[in-house]
Amino acid sequence: MPWFKYTAYEKSGKKVESSIEADNMPTAQKELKESKQLLVSSITPLQGAGAQSKGLFGGSRNVAIRDLEYLTSELNLLLESAVMFDQAVELLAKAKRNTGIGEVLSQISLKLKSGSTISAAFGSFSTLFDSLYVNLLKIGEESGTLGPVFKGLSRDLKFRNDLRQTIIQATTYPVIIFAVCMLSVVFIFNYIVPKMAVLFADAEQLPIHTQIILGISDWLMAYQVYVGVVLLAGAALIYQNRQNPQLIAWFHQRSRLVPGVRTVVLMSDRIRFCSSMSLLLKAGIAMDTAVSLSAGNSANTEIRRELEGVSESIRKGIHLSEALAATTLFSDLFLSLIEIGEESGEVTQIFSELADRSRNEFTQWVSRVTALLEPLLIITMGLIVGGVVVTMMLSVMSINDVAV
Incomplete structure (x- = not known):
């Protein structure tokens, strides 16, 4: 199902920015209004959602292995620089806007803001981040060792990319x-x-x-x-x-x-x-x-x-x-x-x-x-x-x- 990014307001007047999965936009609006009691200000389709179902070459823009390698390496560098993980994702999403991986990061950022765990947010893109990647994130998240985990994953992805380029x-x-x-x-x-x-x-x-x-x-x-x-x-x-x-x-x-x-x-x-x-x-x-x-x-x-x-x-x-x-x-x-x-x-x-x-x-x-x-x-x-x-x-x- 497609995802929709929305801006809404609670009854108290608090502004809420997040995303929701639904069959279509009217269904998403109805669920926000009836189930979550929100007054929707704006709602638009998330362009990055196509990558979830179409894999590395899905969505409106391509997401290649080297993009995942750079992303993992950059997250490792930001974590080593003592940047909070959600801030690191948001920074990279802004830096990579109008790209396939930027769209994916924007959606992950929205999921993190709505209370999702890191492994669950990445795991929702199962065709981009395989079970090995997601399970290691879950371990790093629970043990507080996300930095070393991303370092190891970036090295592994680099080897995969080098292998592909060699062939x-x-x-x-x-x-x-x-x-x-x-x-x-x-x-x-x-x-x-x-x-x-x-x-x-x-x-x-x-x-x-x-x-x-x-x-x-x-x-x-x-x-x-x-x-x-x-x-x-x-x-x-x-x-x-x-x-x-x-x-x-x-x-x-x-x-x-x-x-x-x-x-x-x-x-x-x-x-x-x-x-x-x-x-x-x-x-x-x-x-x-x-x-x-x-x-x-x-x-x-x-x-x-x-x-x-x-x-x-x-x-x-x-x-x-x-x-x-x-x-x-x-x-x-x-x-x-x-x-x-x-x-x-x-x-x-x-x-x-x-x-x-x-x-x-x-x-x-x-x-x-x-x-x-x-x-x-x-x-x-x-x-x-x-x-x-x-x-x-x-x-x-x-x-x-x-x-x-």
């Missing part, structure tokens, strides 16, 4: 090279080959390789529009159903069968899990609860299901390292380190160390793969384009030889 940077150049390669092939078969085909119009017998090239060109010119329409329709259908749980589960299951993609999935989810476990255990969360919350932080549904099974195993009395051995997330080396951490009572430090190691491994792996992919794609493009040109030239030479 984007690693795939951008190969995708561009692949696109150029495909466009070059389309250009050759649409313009170069048809013009050269005129040379073979009177030939009675053509080499098999020439027939293949000409056949591909004819087929592409006849059906490329239909192929393009089918591809666009498929892409649109996938985009429209991108939140479909069955489609997501199918994609996550198949992605783990592709060697390179499998490595990215396992490494990125291992980083998320280890960094989340480090934060939660440092905050004093019980092991089974920490595993359950960290499992929800996983991007892959298959791995999330495995980790949820780990949480159930721990409740039955099975050691953490033994329970994690049943998953595909950790290697034998990492499992042995977790076992050592259990025996020494330093599991929190071990998970922090594993998160750092996993980040370093992932960065090095991405660098190696990128360095290998770039020349391979360039060579592939050269072979495709050069192969077509050489084939056509050989065909011309063979026809000239026959003529002689």
